[in-house]
Amino acid sequence: MLARSSSRWLAPGNPGMLSPASSQFPGYRRAHAVKGELYSPSFQRKGTRPFNEVPGNWKTGWFNLYHFWQEGGFHNVHNIMARQFQKFGPIYREKLGIYESVNIINPEDAATLFKSEGMFPERFTVSPWVAYRDHRNKPYGVLLKNGEAWRFDRLILNKEVLSPQVMANFVPLLNEVGEDFVRRVRVQIEKSGRGKWTADFTNELFRFALESVCHVLYGERLGLLQDFVDPEAQRFIDAVSMMFHTTSPMLYIPVKLFHWINSKTWQDHVKAWDVIFMQADKCIQNVYRAKEYTGILSTLLMQDKLPIDDIKASVTEMMAGGVDTTSMTLQWAMFELARSPGVQEQLRTEIFAAKQAAQGDMLKMLKSVKLLKAAIKETLRLHPVAITLQRYTTQEMVLQDYCIPAKTLVQVGIYAMGRDPKFFVKPEQFNPERWLMMETKYFKGLGFGFGPRQCLGRRIAELEMQLFLIHHNARKQVKAKPEWHKDHPQLMQ
Ligand code: HEM
Numbered sequence: 203m204l205a206r207s208s209s210r211w212l213a214p215g216n217p218g219m220l221s222p223a224s225s226q227f228p229g230y231r232r233a234h235a236v237k238g239e240l241y242s243p244s245f246q247r248k249g250t251r252p253f254n255e256v257p258g259n260w261k262t263g264w265f266n267l268y269h270f271w272q273e274g275g276f277h278n279v280h281n282i283m284a285r286q287f288q289k290f291g292p293i294y295r296e297k298l299g300i301y302e303s304v305n306i307i308n309p310e311d312a313a314t315l316f317k318s319e320g321m322f323p324e325r326f327t328v329s330p331w332v333a334y335r336d337h338r339n340k341p342y343g344v345l346l347k348n349g350e351a352w353r354f355d356r357l358i359l360n361k362e363v364l365s366p367q368v369m370a371n372f373v374p375l376l377n378e379v380g381e382d383f384v385r386r387v388r389v390q391i392e393k394s395g396r397g398k399w400t401a402d403f404t405n406e407l408f409r410f411a412l413e414s415v416c417h418v419l420y421g422e423r424l425g426l427l428q429d430f431v432d433p434e435a436q437r438f439i440d441a442v443s444m445m446f447h448t449t450s451p452m453l454y455i456p457v458k459l460f461h462w463i464n465s466k467t468w469q470d471h472v473k474a475w476d477v478i479f480m481q482a483d484k485c486i487q488n489v490y491r492a493k494e495y496t497g498i499l500s501t502l503l504m505q506d507k508l509p510i511d512d513i514k515a516s517v518t519e520m521m522a523g524g525v526d527t528t529s530m531t532l533q534w535a536m537f538e539l540a541r542s543p544g545v546q547e548q549l550r551t552e553i554f555a556a557k558q559a560a561q562g563d564m565l566k567m568l569k570s571v572k573l574l575k576a577a578i579k580e581t582l583r584l585h586p587v588a589i590t591l592q593r594y595t596t597q598e599m600v601l602q603d604y605c606i607p608a609k610t611l612v613q614v615g616i617y618a619m620g621r622d623p624k625f626f627v628k629p630e631q632f633n634p635e636r637w638l639m640m641e642t643k644y645f646k647g648l649g650f651g652f653g654p655r656q657c658l659g660r661r662i663a664e665l666e667m668q669l670f671l672i673h674h675n676a677r678k679q680v681k682a683k684p685e686w687h688k689d690h691p692q693l694m695q
Pocket residue numbers: 212219325344345346356415519520521523524525527528531582586587588591592648649650651652653654655656657658659660662663
């Protein structure tokens with residue numbers, strides 16, 4: 203049940219967000235590190251070491267890719283990367299298939315990178331996602347755009363999706379779904395007559411997450427928390443999983459090749475995106491019919507600041523991005539809490555006190571659950587949705603004394619950083635309090651990315667997870683069986 207999600211959103215190894223060929227936007231040239239001719243390898247600032255001396259295996263891309271797949275490839279990328287940092291130190295250069303990058307782990311280096319990212323930060327290109335849109339002639343949303351076009355859309359979307367002013371609109375919508383989920387679990391437990399409920403919890407949480415994100419996007423309930431689930435909605439969930447699943451094999455090899463030979467992976471990828479776009483389109487059509495304000499989509503449509511096709515593209519991306527991200531994080535949070543009964547007890551005490559003080563005012567309550575927020579941060583430290591954050595350097599910079607040319611793909615290994623004792627004391631321990639006490643959190647809490655290109659759905663995700671965990675932990679503590687996991691070592695990986 204708690205196997206690492208095969209559908210990680212945005213990792214390097216996990217595809218991440220991507221950039222289309224942005225040559226369509228004048229004045230903005232797509233940065234791409236792969237092509238050696240974009241920089242001079244001999245570039246070097248005084249007193250620093252040249253780029254070609256960065257340690258790592260970056261001379262044999264195809265050989266490395268072969269080894270990468272042998273070691274479990276995409277599904278093991280987090281461990282492979284942590285090992286590479288141990289082998290080469292805090293910076294290494296690698297080439298996998300056609301992609302080359304410089305990988306860093308040190309928070310100070312992450313700060314150097316992000317502080318210089320400029321107005322148009324750009325991530326790793328997830329070529330299969332772009333290839334699908336080009337194949338079906340669909341517009342890119344904010345996830346896939348770059349340059350001026352990205353910034354224009356992003357600033358408008360930020361106001362409706364990320365700004366503190368709109369949070370109050372989301373709380374009742376997400377609260378309702380969180381309450382319903384917990385109610386459903388209790389009903390199922392009672393119905394079973396055994397005091398427990400056996401279910402495919404991953405899928406239950408997928409349904410919860412899709413229900414939540416759709417409620418804020420479309421102001422509509424899909425009815426996914428009922429016993430009978432619309433098969434179309436389940437198809438959407440399966441399609442999101444399939445879309446991620448088929449992305450990884452096509453990451454480091456030119457997608458054109460898969461397309462050209464019409465491989466099964468490419469066919470499945472196209473089918474998955476077709477279902478995602480079709481379902482999103484259906485939801486969008488329903489909002490057109492609604493008469494009153496309902497959710498983010500209708501606000502964007504009423505404002506009329508973005509072309510309808512661009513709104514649809516970004517809303518579709520948000521719908522697809524809002525499923526396995528929050529659901530997997532919640533699953534990991536519950537796993538960590540279950541094996542740390544002391545922390546769970548503290549959380550319950552905090553939630554109980556906040557509830558008493560807030561007297562039904564959810565917004566007020568959310569302001570006073572610091573440990574809960576820290577627990578989510580701690581979950582993302584140990585189990586980040588994205589294994590790395592990526593940026594193309596906008597200028598020459600020095601990292602760990604090495605000169606890194608402009609337009610180089612640099613990946614911040616946030617999974618490896620989160621588990622390194624140099625940056626976190628006793629990193630293997632789930633200890634949310636570290637986020638409340640730590641003197642410096644400088645560039646360490648990067649689960650949602652950083653800067654103007656950080657996760658657009660961050661506030662929605664945070665609220666959704668906080669409200670879920672509030673309802674999940676709102677009951678009086680039933681004495682937990684301590685250290686049950688010792689009997690289940692396979693769950694400890
Ligand atoms: C636990 C939940 C989530 C995590 C950990 C997460 C993490 C991330 C990360 C790391 C990025 C890349 C940021 C960067 O490069 O600096 C990202 C981007 C993005 N996320 Fe999330 N995400 C989550 C949930 C969501 C949800 C619920 C939505 C939609 C409502 C969403 C929509 C997006 C979009 C559209 C982008 C691309 C933004 C852009 O390129 O401008 N995410 N997310």
